[in-house]
Amino acid sequence: MANSKVYLEIVKQLREMIAADGLMQGDKIPSERELSERLNVGRSSVREALRALELLGLIETRRGEGTFIRDFHGHQLVQLLSTFILQDEKAKSDVYETKYLLEMDCLRLAVKKMDDAMIYSMEKWLSETAQFHDDDFFCQIVQGAENHLFSRIWGILKDYYNALIANPVHYDRKDYFLLFKALAEKNEQKTLSAYCKLRNLSID
Incomplete structure (x- = not known):
């Protein structure tokens, strides 16, 4: 099973x-x-x-x-x-959608709240870490959003999300750097566009 x-x-x-x-x-x-x-x-x-x-x-x-x-x-x-909590695709879809929406909200906050020291720290982490999990990257984003409730909800939700995925998605490392670059530029629109590219989400 x-x-x-x-x-x-x-x-x-x-x-x-x-x-x-x-x-x-x-x-x-x-x-x-x-x-x-x-x-x-x-x-x-x-x-x-x-x-x-x-x-x-x-x-x-x-x-x-x-x-x-x-x-x-x-x-x-x-x-x-x-x-x-049902064993059907709708329940899974709801979890995925909620996680993505929460991550986008955290990115919006991070654009406004991350200072130069936090940006530098994240850039150093990205450059020096040979391999990292998607959760590791977004943990940095959630921390940068500086919202304790978002952090707590995301932490539990991503565990639930991971438990639902039979075959974890492997994202392109360069897309994380593009997302970080947009974040470092404090450009909300570019940041959200880069996130949608990473997640392969359509942009309305």
């Missing part, structure tokens, strides 16, 4: 387990180890599924205490999950 299907199946099983156990807002859910044993899956897969639920605002992790179901203000947890 592909990793993405395993991942989504775990989320589905978690949803069913929460319903079967009658867990309510404020209740603590089993630990990663317990869930791994109960669902008979690896702990890393359980961790990714929990991160997806955290992204949706349905659970929260309290340091030293565990993971709890959040106050979801009257929404039915099971119903909300069942309408969002």
